[in-house]
Amino acid sequence: MFFSLKSRLIALIIVLFVLSFGTLSFLLFAESRAVIRSYIESSALEKMEEYGSYIDMVQMQIYDAASLVFNSDMAKSWDNALSDPQLSEGEKMLANLAMSRFLTQATNSYTSISDVSIYRLNGLRIGAENQVTNDPAFLQESWYTNFFASGDRWLSAHTDEHERVRDHGNPVVSLLMPIGTFHHATARNVMKVNVSESYFLEPLSRIHLAKNSTIFLLNEQGQPILSQKAHELGTRAVSQIDLIRKSTPKSGVEYLSNDEGKRDIMVYKKLGRTGWMLVGLAPEKEMYSSLHKLQTTTLVVTIAVIFLSLCAAAWLSYGVTKPLTRLVLAMRQVQRGAFDQAESLLPPDQNVKSEISYVVSTFRYMILRLRQHIQNEFELKLLRQQAEYKALLMQINPHFMFNTLELVSSLAMQRRTDDTVQVIEDLGKMMRYSMHTNDDLVSLAEELAYVRHYISILQTRFGPKLEISIEESGGLDRLIIVKFILQPLIENAVKYSFQHQATAQVHIRIIRLDQRLQIQIKDNGPGMPQEIISRLQDPQAVTSQLEPILRNSGWHIGLGNVIARCRLHYGSLFAIHITNGDAQGTCIELILPVQEDNHVQRIDRR
Incomplete structure (x- = not known):
């Protein structure tokens, strides 16, 4: 009979409840007194520590005021x-x-x-x-x-x-x-420095060791400092306090009999600044009154829980084991790939009345979604790449505008009116071009016109210090490329060429060789660290980290953005080569597949 899950479940619940509650009851009532005693002692000492720190603070203010007058x-x-x-x-x-x-x-x-x-x-x-x-x-x-x-x-x-x-x-x-x-x-x-007694009594009134507990603040002679309306310490407590004053520990807990023959708990703390002492007294019986209530309550609850658990085990076992058996058979069919057979083995939803109905319904829905996922996986991948591409594209537009606006501000401050007008005109044309974010691909001629406006702005700013040339060859009239891939590279080349010399030299070369379009940008800058070159040329390092590229504000944001966008669009047909010159400068070469009008969607990116 114990091969049945129902029988094993009932037997297991009985054994677990009997053993757990029996062991818990034994340990609880064997160790509860020690646990409660430890908690009472630690809690009382913690309260004494808090009030002792407050007394030290008040005493420090008193001594400071006295010292201020004395000196x-x-x-x-x-x-x-x-x-x-x-x-x-x-x-x-x-x-x-x-x-x-x-x-x-x-x-x-x-x-x-x-x-x-x-x-x-x-x-x-x-x-x-x-x-x-x-x-x-x-x-x-x-x-x-x-x-x-x-x-x-x-x-x-x-x-x-x-x-x-x-x-x-x-x-x-x-x-x-x-x-x-x-x-x-x-x-x-x-x-004579006076402190109102309320400064000592008010925080003391918020400390309660027990319902009828009292905390005394004693001076060096063991006499109460505050006029508290409470029972006296008693002769036995006074004798114990005298012994505590002569002992080494600064705080602790003592158990003693009061004048009525009952046991009290005494918690004390010595205050080192003045020799004062905090003493708290509470009846021991009151501390453990809740233990007897807990003992009775635990026994009643234990019996009730065991009885209810037996009833619940019998009811749940029937509602769980039967549908689980059919669910296991269906899972084996899913493992083999037989989705139709798996769905036929699942129990009907209307026949399952417990939480298993949700499991069965979810499993049935999982089978349906798994089919759809297999069918739509390739389409979802393309849509995800397109969304990532859009995010990268939107990141570049503000980059252009903010850098150019800073240039316009600088020209206006220098009162270079003609140059300001020219820069604003170039900026307007650039912004008109950049506002068309729906166009993923543009003609190479439009992209070069955009770049020339940008170069015009740079030459206005740097004058003869900047030398930029553009070389075109190989029939580029009908070619189209990914939008905004030239300007970030030119910007980086100009920026880092000026870091170590007074003049910047940038050469742009665009050549068509059969079915490949080569875009080469050279500068006379300090060169790029080899670690960055290796990471940028690694296809997995760029395409697998699109989100960090979107958030990155480092020096290679523009280059990383361009590479990520090109890899998203061209796939394995895209290549990049980055080399440093023997003396100085960096050469970045992008290799793109040739695309002409009416052939944009036919590129095989594998």
Whole structure:
């Protein structure tokens, strides 16, 4: 019975589902705790890293603002002015106001700074925005006395009754620094840099380790810096934090029991600039609550999927195996070339109700298209060559116009009126000729007339520096050639002949020899690299790269274009020879089959 595809399909689906879901369930519930734990740890540490970088940025702005005031000449001048007994009170007041303006500038230079103030031993306070007060009350403030006693420089979140201009009485975190000395005990002036607590709390509120998690920002003594409304750390957490401070790792994850006997996850990161520390606490039970829901859901889904898979396997096997058998027989007939027999073996479309109907219909359509393709292959090839030829032809016309317009612009700037008129007349005749893009072939006489107009423009531009001659022989009256194949070659010859000498010499020779037309263009330029010559003379290198030729803007675009067009039209009857002279110069020789009127379509290009 297992030789039947239907039976094997059902048995295979049963085995695969039972083994896959059974193995998946075992591995999922055996390793899920470790995976979730690893994810929680890495995610929490990543969030801590992001917030730690933000704290470092805010601290850097605070230190920069403090350093700006500490090292400024304004602070030194102000301190000297207030210490000078010979200055009047008015002069000292002016010094105070100047110092206030400087503090205003320092405050405005940093977005996170709320206020910068200076407190003096005599009870004087100077703040930003012209705040100059003499109130010795701050001398009794705890933060002021602690600074002189122990050198505590960082103040946790607090409200400053003396500074309400920018923070409007909201809690601030402050940095204290002496001015005029590096030792806190000998300082006469104390600088206080305030940062609104919201700068720390706002990004912190967007970090959630869990639903009931809390992240604390602790100072060097392990005390919270921010006034967060959350449960306290607890005695066990505080003890663990003290151990972490003495350890080497800068970040990590710890598991500990809280005061209620439940397990918490502690994520910490040390901030190296100030000795601060980020500590996040979250209940472990909350982290794994989704695991139990996943266990139940997976079991229910597994049973349902296995049952539905068995039903689907029985239904699909019948709808797939029968039409596939007939499709295989039809394919064997196609392989032998018997298209009629193959089509008769295909099942009727109306009898197939599954996705196989699309396969059968597509295969039947493929047979029909394959017949048509074999019949039309040669015609499509000719049409494709004609389209490529049209694309190459359209590429040349702008090339003529833009180069000539630049010449007209140059003549007009030189006020050469007669020459300008002559060039415009020649250009008009050239454009009238080039606008007939429907004509793939033109008479040689028309092409030579077009070339002579172009040469007239060049001689107007270069004068005696350019020598161009045209030699014709062999009965050229009724000959026709591919349009626009002479001008690009002449342009390249003139252009590169002027690169290494003051004069350019170009000789054009057109000769008919029996059934061959030879077009030869010589110049006195620097010669063409042998690598380029080999590539241009290779028939496969040009005809197989028509698209790069259309996009190319290099020096050989004109020559490559001409060769590609000639190969498209003449096929193997076309030949090109490129040689460099012994001293200098390049000779390009095109060999074309002779075509006369009324014989254009009879050329055998093989």
